[in-house]
Each structure stands twice: as structure tokens, then as C-alpha cells.
Amino acid sequence: MTLIALNKPFGTMSQFSAHPSRPTLADCVQRPGVYPAGRLDADSEGLLLLTDDGILQARIADPHHKLPKTYLAQVENVPGEAALAHLRSGVDLGDFRTLPARARCIDEPDFLWPRHPPVRFRAAIPTQWLELEIREGKNRQVRRMTAAVGFPTLRLVRVQIGMLDLRTLGLAPGQWCEIDPSALGLEAVAVTAPRPRAIVRGGGGGSGAAPIPAQRRRARPRARSYKY
Template sequence: MAYQYILFYKPYNVLSQFSEGKTPPASTTELRLTLKDFVPVADVYPVGRLDRDSEGLMLLTDHGRVQHRLSDPRFAHPRTYWVQVEQVPSAAALAQLRQGVTIKGYRTRPCQVKQLATAPELPPRDPPIRFRQSIPTAWLEMTLQEGKNRQVRRMTAAVGHPTLRLVRMAIAHLQLGTLQPGQWRSATADERQGLLQI
């Protein structure tokens, strides 16, 4: 039986699971979207998670070995994010992120961080981020080899730059590419080959 590998662009406000779980909606009118509202493929499971308020690339698969190797921090597979933060970070703040910061008693691993010269071309978020004319924002590209709960957000907050928008662009060799929010596709032959070598 051939394994399935699905690349999915998770929109904002969607849970990274196929069931709603035990947490009830905040109100009876609140809609709780999950992966099942977008991906009609049976027996695949997400590799890692994206928070409800984060967007971007997710890999769904039924291949347990690939799921384990991409999820276990011992294998140090990179994940790349575009992160919109409040204010423009100083060189010192960027250096601090690269070296690792302490969040909740845990020291993050060193990572790659650079400030993007211009805002990336991304689909608009619904709802849009709050805009305050008096507070500038900047976009960072961050590549981590670990994925603790809300790690990117906690890292940028630790250096004084709260995250406003977070979009995962890549997982290992897999790229978000031309997918739009809510769209999914099967991995290409080359992408599948790369996953089998992980």
C-alpha cells in the first residue's frame, strides 16, 4: 500500500486536528473549523501542529516513520516561518533570537533569523491583524529545528517584539509554494522521495 503525503495550507482560526476535541467553543455562535472541513482524505494525521492563530504549511500523512522523524526534535529537521512582529527589532534582538532565549525555564536552540527587506506577498488574513499607525511592524524569517508549544511567539515576545502574524513556509524540504489558505495537494514524486530519505 502506498503511503499518503498531503501538503495543506492551514488558514487562521483552524484547529490542527480532525476532531474538535474537548474544549467547547467560547460561544454557541462560534464556528470551530478543523482539518476535516478542508481535507477529505481518510486516515492521515498531522505531523506536528500549528496553533489556531497561526497559518501555513502542514504535512498530513499515514506514514508513521516519517511522522516520527519529522516530529522528534532529536532529528533536527528545519521549519521555516515568516513572522510579523511589533516594532523593528534591533541587531541585538535578532542576535539574541539566533543564540536562543529562555522561555518558561527552557533555553531554545540556536536558530536562523533574518529580517525581510519587504513584507512578503501573502494572502490577506481573515480577520486582518490589528493595525496601529503609531507602531511599525517588521517581518522576520525564522528557521528552527525544534517546535515547542507556541515557541516562535514566545521567542519574539522574550526579546520585546510580540508576534502579530505567523505563517509556516517550509517543513524540511517541503515548501508552501503556490497553495492558498484552505487548499491541499498530494506530495510530488520528488517530495515523496525526499520524505522517504528522512
């Protein structure tokens, strides 16, 4: 069983097949047989998981399992308590109503990398960073949620899936490392190998211990199209 954590760069498609105008996961990860467990749209950045195990892929990606995912969103204007309460209680997006979320205003994150190209700001309009935790994964859900309460998202970075936190992995955009599935906090996932130190690969590389050996039995992941 292989599980890879990737810091997906802005503008990269969450697919390995070629795209006519955008880079893809193949430009970041040269590992045959792995597929994304869930997705990030091209304009979103941050933590994306890849695996060669179909059961694990479904466990991570399927919204029915409600694995919490945490995002940092830079929004236009400064939300008040009423807007935050709306996000926390659930937002009617027309085609569905979101589950209650955790939402709070935070200071500008000091660990974030510069985005290329940078966000376009309007001089007369301030911005604010939010931290949101959701347990679904509908198409462009976080962007739709903030827009629905009146604060469009300008930049969106996923920083955490389950217990796995990008902020502790030290991955620059385009870098990836192998991790032990137990790092997600999924009790149902059986892990036979001890957790090694991560080997950072791609986007400049890194160093560490040997990668986790793949198990003999591998199941091809079922096709999924969840986006965040």
C-alpha cells in the same frame, strides 16, 4: 504511504475531531486515515503536513530529528541587530532554552494572502517581518521567542518544512496537495513512486496528475502533540 501538504488557514485547529467553536482539518481535508505530522496553533497559518504513515509522521514531527522549519513572523516594532543576535544565539524561555536559530528582517512578503480577520495594528507603532528558521517545535515557540526579545508576533506563517516550500506549491488557504516524501529532503524515508505534479484540492480545487498510490503497508501514526 500518503503525504499531504496543506495550507492551514488562520483560526483552524490542527485536529480532525470536532471543536465547539472553531473549524478543524476536517473542513479542509476529506481523506480518511491521515493525521497531522506536527501542529500549528489555531492562530498560526501555513504549511502543515498530514500522513497515514506512522514512521514518517514521527520523523517529521519529533523535534529530536531537528527537521528545519521556516516561519515568517510579522512583529510589533522593528527589531535591531541586538534582538536578532539574541534570536540567533538561543533564547531562554524559562522552561527551556531554544537552540540557535536563523533570523533576519525581510520586506513584507508579496505572495501572502489577506488574513481574515486582519491583524489589528496600532497606528503609532510600526511592524516588521522576520524570517526565522528553527529546528525544534515547542508549544508556541516562535511567538514566545519574539516576545522574549521584546517584539510580540502579530501574524505567523510557516512557509517551509525541510526542503518543502509552501511558496512554490501555490496553495491558497484551505487548499492541499499530495506530495512525494522525498520533497522533504529526508534521506531515511524510502520512496518507491516517482514524484508527480501536485493535485491541488480544497479551497477552490485545481488540476494535475494522478495522486501517489498508497503503499500496502500502513502504520497508524503515534499520537503527538507538538505545536509551533
